[in-house]
Amino acid sequence: MSxxxxxxxxxxxxxxxxxxxxxxxxxxxxxxEGNCQTCSETKELLSAIEGINDKVTLIEKDRNTDKEDAEKxxxxxxxxxxxxxxxxxxxxxxxxxxxxxxxINSFISALLxxxxxxxxxxxxxxxxxxxxxxxxxxxxxxxxxxxHCPGAVQNAHRLSMLNDNIEGEMIxxxxxxxxxxxxxxxxxxKIVINDKHELVGNQPLETILDQIEAL
Amino acid sequence: xxxxxxxxxxxxTAFTEDKLWDLxxxxxxxxxxxxxxxxxRKGLDVGIxxxxxxxxxxxxxxxxxxxxxxxxxxEALSHKFHDHLKHLEVPIHQDKTVKSLQKNxxxxxxxxxxGNTLRAKTVLIATGGVPRKLGIPGEKEFSNKGVSYCTTCDxxxxxxxxxxxxxxxxxxxxxxxxxxQWASKITVVHRSQWRADQVLLDKIHALxxxxxHLESQLKEVFGHNVMRGVKAYDKxxxxxxxxxxxxxxxxxxxxxxxxxxxxxxxxxxxxxVIVNPNQQTSLKGLYAAGDVTAQPxxxxxxxxxxxxxxxxxxxxxxxxxxxxxxxxxx
Numbered sequence: 354m355s356x357x358x359x360x361x362x363x364x365x366x367x368x369x370x371x372x373x374x375x376x377x378x379x380x381x382x383x384x385x386e387g388n389c390q391t392c393s394e395t396k397e398l399l400s401a402i403e404g405i406n407d408k409v410t411l412i413e414k415d416r417n418t419d420k421e422d423a424e425k426x427x428x429x430x431x432x433x434x435x436x437x438x439x440x441x442x443x444x445x446x447x448x449x450x451x452x453x454x455x456x457i458n459s460f461i462s463a464l465l466x467x468x469x470x471x472x473x474x475x476x477x478x479x480x481x482x483x484x485x486x487x488x489x490x491x492x493x494x495x496x497x498x499x500x501h502c503p504g505a506v507q508n509a510h511r512l513s514m515l516n517d518n519i520e521g522e523m524i525x526x527x528x529x530x531x532x533x534x535x536x537x538x539x540x541x542x543k544i545v546i547n548d549k550h551e552l553v554g555n556q557p558l559e560t561i562l563d564q565i566e567a568l
Numbered sequence: 569x570x571x572x573x574x575x576x577x578x579x580x581t582a583f584t585e586d587k588l589w590d591l592x593x594x595x596x597x598x599x600x601x602x603x604x605x606x607x608x609r610k611g612l613d614v615g616i617x618x619x620x621x622x623x624x625x626x627x628x629x630x631x632x633x634x635x636x637x638x639x640x641x642x643e644a645l646s647h648k649f650h651d652h653l654k655h656l657e658v659p660i661h662q663d664k665t666v667k668s669l670q671k672n673x674x675x676x677x678x679x680x681x682x683g684n685t686l687r688a689k690t691v692l693i694a695t696g697g698v699p700r701k702l703g704i705p706g707e708k709e710f711s712n713k714g715v716s717y718c719t720t721c722d723x724x725x726x727x728x729x730x731x732x733x734x735x736x737x738x739x740x741x742x743x744x745x746x747x748x749q750w751a752s753k754i755t756v757v758h759r760s761q762w763r764a765d766q767v768l769l770d771k772i773h774a775l776x777x778x779x780x781h782l783e784s785q786l787k788e789v790f791g792h793n794v795m796r797g798v799k800a801y802d803k804x805x806x807x808x809x810x811x812x813x814x815x816x817x818x819x820x821x822x823x824x825x826x827x828x829x830x831x832x833x834x835x836x837x838x839x840x841v842i843v844n845p846n847q848q849t850s851l852k853g854l855y856a857a858g859d860v861t862a863q864p865x866x867x868x869x870x871x872x873x874x875x876x877x878x879x880x881x882x883x884x885x886x887x888x889x890x891x892x893x894x895x896x897x898x
Contacts, residue, residue: 362570455643457570473663475682499721500571500626500643504663527724537794539725539815540712553712557681 357394357453358401369461370406374469375439377409382416382423384431391528395432395451408468427520430529436467445513450525452506454497459506459523472511474558481562482515489519489565494526494533494543501555505542508558512565519565571643582615582659583686589613591882592678592688594666594828597623598868599858600694601649603875607692608656610883616653616660617680622646623696624822624859625868628739629720629746633765634868645868669828671851674890689890690882693829693841693849693856694875697822697866702734706789707818714795715816719743726815728752732798734786735819736760741768743819748775755811756780757800781809789816824860836862847878853890855882 358366381399383392396413403411416423416431426435426443436446446467452460466472474482491509495502509521526533526541536545544552550564591607593600596618607614620626628642637645653660665681669691678686699717701707707715716722723746731751733744736758745768747754754777761782762769772778781800787808788799797812824840833849833856834842840862847855855878858871 358570362572365572453570455571457572461572475684477683496721496724498724499718500620500622501718501721504620533725537713539714539794540716540718540722542721543712 357397363401363405366402366461367405370402370409370464372470373406373408373465375408377439377464377467378437378441379403379409379411379434380414380422380426380437381411381434382414382419382426382428382431384416386417389431391451391525392432394453395434398451398453399434402464409464430532432528436463438467439469444517445520446510447520447522449522450528451497452523452525455500455503456495456497456506456523456525457503459503459510462503462507463510466511466514472514474511474515478559478562479515481566482512482519485516485518485565487518487565487568488547489516489568490547491519491521491561492524492536492545492548493521494524494536494538494541494545496526496541499541502542504555505544508556508561509544511558512561583661583684587613587687588675589615589686589688590886591615591690591692591879592617592676592686593692593694594618594669594678595623595692595694595696595858595860596621596660596662597625597694597696597858597871598649599696599860599871599875599878600692601653601875602872603692603694603855603857603879604658605653605656606876606879607882608653608658610879612879612883612886614658615686616658617664617666617678617686618660618662619665621650621660621662623694627718627720628868629742631868632767666828669832671832671853674853676853689886690853690855692847692875692878692882693826693854693860694858694871694878695825695828695860696871697824697859699818700821700823702786702818702820704786704788706791706795707816710789710791710795710816713793714791714814715789715818717818719746719817719819722815722817723747723750726751729814730755730812731815731817732757732786732811732813733817733819734758735821736782737763737819737821738765738768739821740764740819741772743817744772744775744778747817748777751815752777754778755813757784757786757798757811758782759785759803784809786816822859822866826860829854829856838862845877846881846884847874848881848885853885 403409433449506523513519513521590612591614593604593616625642625646632639668679670677730753732755741764783803785801841856857874857878859866
């Protein structure tokens, strides 16, 4: 644990998470079969977060043996985890791969907002988000050394928290090389909407919204 | 490793108050942050509007020319700057940009990306720059399909591959050193001679997988779906050559982010804002610092220094000119 979360960072996270309002759950899917590259360190990070704040409960599943849950939450790779709110509802916030490096920021921000911290988006934009009726999947490919990526992940997750039709998933490109190659990712952040519409770079939320509205 | 960048301090509410700020700083890079720091210490009511904290520092892996640090990560340095401002309780409106800026009589009105407006007696523009593009055929087509402007973001995709780096300044040199940890081979193509610091060049020359073409101009990026290579022109031997490569990292300097005020102030041909020795633009009450200005040396320490100069000049302006004018109006 000392390797992943040094004491000073742990203390910082403790302070930040102290403003969490509601209890939340992290539903984490590992993979005992096969060769899960980053499962152990992902679990280490999530366990550490659970230990820091008692409003966080970590539940571990195996994506191969807990098939029903894996299917319910659309888990296709491991490590992967979703956040559930205080009603145990999945709002579409998913992380595929470890949110370490720069991505710790989108992870902490998702925890806070899932636990009831108001999302800072103006009312007009919130109305636009609420009006989306189609099913939307947003994939955000990232690398852990990318300083511009957490903003893109945060935007995708905020959209999904504000509309049940939208799912936002982070995909750590180095761990999931095959899927990254499938989507021709060689620059990050890369945002893919409904598997075909691509945006490159950390686009403002409004730009992502424009693209979704044009679907 | 974790790069935690979230503040535990409550979100600033100062920006929703209807008030006339002494100074609004636009930009969260070294120039803007240091400007705000100096202004705060002078007792000014100052706030920062920033897309991010650190600005172009975030694109820099290692900084080894900032006095006091033999080597520090760009982001770590930006955290130190941020901590300093938090200590002084300077309100920062993060993830926001300024859409428009107007001067009415003496004061300024800023309209933010979220539609809210702010009023300020003075404004410091420290909006930095964005990476300059080569402007050659294929560059746009293969952008993020091999062509990259962020080495720290995209280097991992080029593990054991051959990449080309365009540029010969410090940013290019640092990109080469970053990429050397991933790529199997690096070819440098630069249109003139090296401008990078000798300490960086010594490190590059010690690498055995770097080929260097100086006095060579990139002409085209080619490929099918993904990039396959580049065409360049060797000026000395007057002939074209082809480099088959998986990636092109472009590090040829920056374009100033001066759009917001370009129609209000004097700029040079490159679009950089012209300032006087006190960092004042041609419009009274409006100041600029850092890479957005016409000063030729784009360095962290120079941007921070310009921020300081701007803040001190702003303080003087508010104490002398601003109040005098206000009294005259009465």
